[in-house]
Amino acid sequence: MEFWRPEVEALPPEKLRAHQEKLLLEYVKYAYEHSPYYRRQFDERGLRPEDIKNLDDFFEKVPMISKLEIIENEREKPPFGEFLAVPPDKVVRIFISPGPIFYPLTKDELENAVEMCAACFYTCGVRAGDVVDVAFAYNWVPAGTVFDDACRRIGAAVIPAGTGFTDMHIQVMRAASVTAFVGTPSFLMQIGKRAQELGLKPKQDLRLRVGVFTGEAVPDSLKRELNALFGLAPMEIYAAAEVGIMARECPAAASGKVRGLHIYEDIVLELIDPKTGEHVPPGEPGEVVATFLQRRSMPLLRYRTGDLAAGLEEGVCECGRSSSRLLKIVGRVSDVVKVRGMFVVPSQVESVLRRHPELGRFQMVIERPATLDELTIVVESKDRSEELRKTLESELKEVIKLRASVEFVDKLYEDAKLVVDKREFE
Ligand SMILES: [Zn+2]
Known part of the structure; x- marks a missing residue:
């Protein structure tokens, strides 16, 4: 050496x-x-x-x-x-x-x-x-x-x-x-x-x-x-x-x-x-x-x-x-946002979505309906199939080490924010 x-x-x-x-x-x-x-x-x-x-x-x-x-x-x-x-x-x-x-x-x-x-x-x-x-x-x-x-x-x-x-x-x-x-x-x-x-x-x-x-x-x-x-x-x-x-x-x-x-x-x-x-x-x-x-x-x-x-x-x-x-x-x-105690970086989410060139822009939405944070990835897509949704969710889980739900939309607002944090912090 x-x-x-x-x-x-x-x-x-x-x-x-x-x-x-x-x-x-x-x-x-x-x-x-x-x-x-x-x-x-x-x-x-x-x-x-x-x-x-x-x-x-x-x-x-x-x-x-x-x-x-x-x-x-x-x-x-x-x-x-x-x-x-x-x-x-x-x-x-x-x-x-x-x-x-x-x-x-x-x-x-x-x-x-x-x-x-x-x-x-x-x-x-x-x-x-x-x-x-x-x-x-x-x-x-x-x-x-x-x-x-x-x-x-x-x-x-x-x-x-x-x-x-x-x-x-x-x-x-x-x-x-x-x-x-x-x-x-x-x-x-x-x-x-x-x-x-x-x-x-x-x-x-x-x-x-x-x-x-x-x-x-x-x-x-x-x-x-x-x-x-x-x-x-x-x-x-x-x-x-x-x-x-x-x-x-x-x-x-x-x-x-x-x-x-x-x-x-x-x-x-x-x-x-x-x-x-x-x-x-x-x-x-x-x-x-x-x-x-x-x-x-x-x-x-x-x-x-x-x-x-x-x-x-x-x-x-x-x-x-x-x-x-x-x-x-x-x-x-x-x-960076912290979801359920884990850091999530938009570029990690992006790296997964980029594997599917047909997908458009995306937005990360974090909510806390009860006691647990929920992360949703809203993504522009023509394909709304359950199959694609399942694939993305499992690929995301592998990369960000967290369960995230995927939601498809036709188009996000022009100036849609990358991260929307709806949680209330005391
Ligand atoms: Zn080394």
Whole structure:
């Protein structure tokens, strides 16, 4: 087995936890001593860094932070609000993400960010000698430049392609024998289709052997299509500008032997119930909350990503890594409804209905006629047969793990809401 950082990637689970706790205690102390924001947060709660002795204390006592709180704080005192935790002249890069949110980085931190991405790309199979097309934006956000640096650190040659210019990508992929693609899966699909229009056979005429995808949902069906079209290994990473790469797929997961994306070893990742803030039971879906233990210019403790993941899987993987695996991101927390204690995401319902191209738009209606929630999927359909209704209900049950009734209508209102919650909450 090959690891970029064997000293942490191959640690047994209990040693990995110890590694994280050691970093965490230093990090909490650092945040308290250097970040005016965390100094205030801790003082207001009468909390001292010494009160955090392990991960459980951290989860129990340290407040979470959302994107909105960062935006508001920075807006009051631009550009970094109360977050800057290093002398201003140590900042060498400022990344901007929509909001806008300003992220300062020092030279050392940029090194850490590149190292993190290199470790993750290496897990995905990028190697020295690869020629990589980096098809993420190089302006404002970290993606393009940091991924570029990471591929070069591995020893690959990088084409700083950025977004757009489909035909140019095809031309360059052929001429320079590009072997790896880093970008969104939908853009690579567009490249593949365009190549076919131009009379090329992507599998034979191009040399792509690995694709590293992020930036949007990466459905398994799309991965299979990309594999069939290019003959490449479709690998997924999960990233956010606020944290970095939080998780990446390993070859064992890509081949379907195990599920999920390994969490980066220097990140503490939790799944919470977005309503209560409590940890969800093992294996259940929840909002991703992440702490990158190496971020020094702008420490963020327990950052709420707003992404809902299907669950976490524990246990040492066939690839030899022991970090837990994050299951699929199924949607945004803002789109989620809780029915009978289970999260239901419109995109899950949509994925079932899409298997039947004859169906039109749909609406999710949740009611509580007595004590139990009832979920009805109202869907536009010409076919009103009992057979179709039964098929849909059983397919839905499989995906959303809940019984839902299906109702057919000719047409929904033009601006019908996706989710209608008729329950009354006290
Ligand atoms: Zn693995």
